[in-house]
Amino acid sequence: MSDERAAPRAGIEGRVVVARGAWSLDLDVAVAPGEVVCVIGPNGAGKSTLLRAVCGLTPLTSGRLSLAGTVVDDPAADVLVAAQQRHVGVVFQDYRLFPHLSVRDNVAFGARRSGRSRTAAREQASYWVERLDLASLAGRRPAQLSGGQAQRVALARALASDPSALVLDEPMAALDAGTRIDVRGELRRHLREFSGPTLLVTHDPLDALVLADRLVVLEDGRVTQTGTAHDVARRPASDYVARLLGLNLLRGRADDGDIEVEGGGVLHVPDDAVTGTVLVAVRPSAIALHVERPAGSARNVWPGVVEGLEPIGDRVRVTVAGAPSVLVDVTPGAVSDLHLAPGEPVWLSAKATELEVYPG
Amino acid sequence: MSRRGRSVTAPPWPVAVPAAFALLFLGLPLLGLLVRAPWGRMWSVLTSPTSLDALRLSLITATSATLVSFVVGVPLAWLLARAVFPGRRIARALVTVPLVLPPVVGGIALLLAFGRRGMVGQYLDSCCGITLPFTTPGVVVAEAFVAMPFLIITVEGALRSLDTGLEDAAATLGAGRLEIFRRVTLPLIGPSLIAGGVLTFARALGEFGATITFAGNLPGVTQTLPLAVYVGLEGDPSEAVALSLVLLAVSVLVLVLLRDRWLRTGAAS
Numbered sequence: 001m002s003d004e005r006a007a008p009r010a011g012i013e014g015r016v017v018v019a020r021g022a023w024s025l026d027l028d029v030a031v032a033p034g035e036v037v038c039v040i041g042p043n044g045a046g047k048s049t050l051l052r053a054v055c056g057l058t059p060l061t062s063g064r065l066s067l068a069g070t071v072v073d074d075p076a077a078d079v080l081v082a083a084q085q086r087h088v089g090v091v092f093q094d095y096r097l098f099p100h101l102s103v104r105d106n107v108a109f110g111a112r113r114s115g116r117s118r119t120a121a122r123e124q125a126s127y128w129v130e131r132l133d134l135a136s137l138a139g140r141r142p143a144q145l146s147g148g149q150a151q152r153v154a155l156a157r158a159l160a161s162d163p164s165a166l167v168l169d170e171p172m173a174a175l176d177a178g179t180r181i182d183v184r185g186e187l188r189r190h191l192r193e194f195s196g197p198t199l200l201v202t203h204d205p206l207d208a209l210v211l212a213d214r215l216v217v218l219e220d221g222r223v224t225q226t227g228t229a230h231d232v233a234r235r236p237a238s239d240y241v242a243r244l245l246g247l248n249l250l251r252g253r254a255d256d257g258d259i260e261v262e263g264g265g266v267l268h269v270p271d272d273a274v275t276g277t278v279l280v281a282v283r284p285s286a287i288a289l290h291v292e293r294p295a296g297s298a299r300n301v302w303p304g305v306v307e308g309l310e311p312i313g314d315r316v317r318v319t320v321a322g323a324p325s326v327l328v329d330v331t332p333g334a335v336s337d338l339h340l341a342p343g344e345p346v347w348l349s350a351k352a353t354e355l356e357v358y359p360g
Numbered sequence: 361m362s363r364r365g366r367s368v369t370a371p372p373w374p375v376a377v378p379a380a381f382a383l384l385f386l387g388l389p390l391l392g393l394l395v396r397a398p399w400g401r402m403w404s405v406l407t408s409p410t411s412l413d414a415l416r417l418s419l420i421t422a423t424s425a426t427l428v429s430f431v432v433g434v435p436l437a438w439l440l441a442r443a444v445f446p447g448r449r450i451a452r453a454l455v456t457v458p459l460v461l462p463p464v465v466g467g468i469a470l471l472l473a474f475g476r477r478g479m480v481g482q483y484l485d486s487c488c489g490i491t492l493p494f495t496t497p498g499v500v501v502a503e504a505f506v507a508m509p510f511l512i513i514t515v516e517g518a519l520r521s522l523d524t525g526l527e528d529a530a531a532t533l534g535a536g537r538l539e540i541f542r543r544v545t546l547p548l549i550g551p552s553l554i555a556g557g558v559l560t561f562a563r564a565l566g567e568f569g570a571t572i573t574f575a576g577n578l579p580g581v582t583q584t585l586p587l588a589v590y591v592g593l594e595g596d597p598s599e600a601v602a603l604s605l606v607l608l609a610v611s612v613l614v615l616v617l618l619r620d621r622w623l624r625t626g627a628a629s
Contacts, residue, residue, distance in 0.1 A: 056531075090529065098529075109533050161534060
């Protein structure tokens with residue numbers, strides 16, 4: 001970490017503070033060239049404000065932001081580079097394609113920046129139109145495009161402006177579920193090919209897992225967790241992330257392999273090295289339900305009462321109240337075999353090895 | 361689609377009867393105009409010196425008033441829609457006053473402001489030798505006063521409903537303010553500019569009260585079409601009817617133009 005800090009970086013770097021009345025966004029950002037950082041958080045966390053600050057549409061209240069080694073916003077030093085001079089390519093949530101221009105002219109709009117001649121701009125636009133496979137749509141107006149095509153045009157337009165950084169605001173939000181998978185894969189490919197830093201904002205965990213090198217979890221204007229998608233998914237630090245990933249997250253105090261869970265209950269874990277305040281993450285499919293008290297090898301067995309059932313894909317998610325209360329995934333067959341219904345008493349069991357315990 | 365017979369949405373008679381009455385009430389006078397028009401003498405009436413003068417004058421003044429409205433009205437519309445300044449609400453209210461003010465009152469107000477002894481008029485007269493009342497430029501002033509709000513309100517509305525996100529997007533793509541206005545804002549409010557311009561022209565062409573009060577009724581100088589119609593009614597009614605038909609034709613043309621615009625913008629969005 002200290003090496004990274006010492007070396008001069010050419011990406012997006014700085015501390016972003018934007019205050020709005022009592023609410024404020026306050027975080028350190030560092031995105032290296034070629035890196036894709038995904039900011040994930042609930043609505044109102046400040047994700048879009050962060051993007052607007054980076055591309056120059058919202059000035060910082062305090063802090064300091066540099067792009068490609070140049071300070072672009074520093075309220076203390078009275079430095080503020082306008083959006084038009086920042087060279088940040090933006091893919092907006094609703095794409096914001098110019099409705100009166102064709103696909104080709106939309107892409108050429110950004111290509112005309114920085115004193116490029118008309119011919120050179122047209123060549124640049126053609127290049128990106130080809131590159132993003134838009135040639136057959138070049139004459140169309142944005143209103144005649146599908147969501148996925150519009151996203152590609154927005155990306156081509158941003159890339160054609162030779163950006164020193166790329167920011168994307170919920171690039172999947174405007175797409176229907178059916179096209180998301182294809183478009184996401186394609187977007188991943190294009191982002192990998194971009195050599196500058198990429199900052200992407202989403203509230204969809206799948207976007208984050210597929211597209212990002214690194215995740216920043218933003219809640220209520222503050223960073224609650226950072227790390228690779230793998231780390232964050234395995235050891236969520238907040239209820240928000242756990243809910244997003246469909247994991248049970250329990251808080252407690254660990255002492256010699258026993259964890260006293262907040263709100264009641266004791267869990268046993270194999271790792272007795274962790275002590276003090278801990279978080280325990282458990283996959284809902286790692287917990288088993290029984291009608292009678294199980295006699296098996298599971299070390300954690302406790303009683304509970306079914307509160308609700310909800311189908312999720314080919315599984316049924318059961319909410320069970322107990323000490324502790326958890327979500328459990330079972331097969332539809334198990335629901336009828338065990339006569340699961342709200343108000344029914346059940347026994348829960350979880351193997352100690354299925355519990356991910358880490359300092360909280 | 362045009363199947364006749366019973367309909368589930370047939371209006372009840374307390375609605376249908378007054379509605380039919382209203383339609384007749386609005387339509388019959390126009391029919392009267394068409395029926396009583398001196399179709400046989402139409403050409404000779406319209407090419408009489410008085411008529412030609414009035415036609416020419418009306419075209420010139422209404423076009424000038426529309427141009428004046430564009431030059432100063434569009435910037436005002438932009439300010440009202442986008443800028444934040446003290447007294448903006450008052451400014452917006454002020455713009456709508458001429459819409460509801462009786463034009464005669466507007467004419468008197470113009471006299472008090474720009475007349476020879478008016479607040480501003482006396483200085484215009486003494487320092488620059490400019491006199492507005494009872495001159496052709498005076499007609500333009502009267503028409504612009506009454507008609508400009510149509511343009512301002514139409515364009516302001518278009519600017520307000522325009523997604524500023526598109527202008528943000530243009531800025532991130534390296535466009536400066538003027539370039540954004542030229543390449544994004546202007547094309548997007550284009551239909552409203554045309555609609556507002558057509559409305560303004562039509563209103564200026566039909567202006568009567570403010571014109572006759574402020575600019576008088578001098579044939580060839582300030583006697584526009586509506587004034588000539590009014591005067592004609594006392595002398596040669598058939599001339600009045602013929603000139604009225606010209607104004608009616610222009611109104612219908614305006615409606616057609618606007619309808620086409622609205623349809624096209626509707627299809628694009």
